[in-house]
Amino acid sequence: GEDVEQSLFLSVREGDSSVINCTYTDSSSTYLYWYKQEPGAGLQLLTYIFSNMDMKQDQRLTVLLNKKDKHLSLRIADTQTGDSAIYFCAESTNTGFQKLVFGTGTRLLVSP
């Protein structure tokens, strides 16, 4: 079955780069996503990558996909205190209703 795993916690200093990692099991995933959840709020899409791509860059965000190892990472350059949040990776599987399978979330804490 599908399973998506993430480390639970990451702490960095402001200005450093953050790298959040995710592993998944379903090799038929079509898209992989990164969502951000701020306290008391819903999930906000940050970026996504199609499964036939290796890398996608969007301003301070870089997504790397290693399809062979089923490993996805999100790098945030020049991390700011406003980046403190929970980050979820999710995979979209080939079903008729665009099912998303979410990881457990990584809490990123950025200290000044």
Added chain:
Amino acid sequence: NAGVTQTPKFRVLKTGQSMTLLCAQDMNHEYMYWYRQDPGMGLRLIHYSVGEGTTAKGEVPDGYNVSRLKKQNFLLGLESAAPSQTSVYFCASTQPGRVGETQYFGPGTRLLVL
């Protein structure tokens, strides 16, 4: 354009009480979803709908019912609430066939069952 809205934002129930959570979207999306979020477990799919008048079970449907009488609304019902249903509930919607196929989420409903 409000996106996805949820009511109420917060509710406290006693065991055995019933309630309905309302989700509304103004993006004319076909697909809608209800998730629950529990600490350390990510989001789990409760029920979903691929169109007006249709619903289907997700990963954790027991104890919940849903209805999609209008395209823009998706209701989640708890007939007899249990403490195990204490959670944060998120509604989401999407339109099939678009690049990226992302789901748009509401702000969540926090439910406490005593």
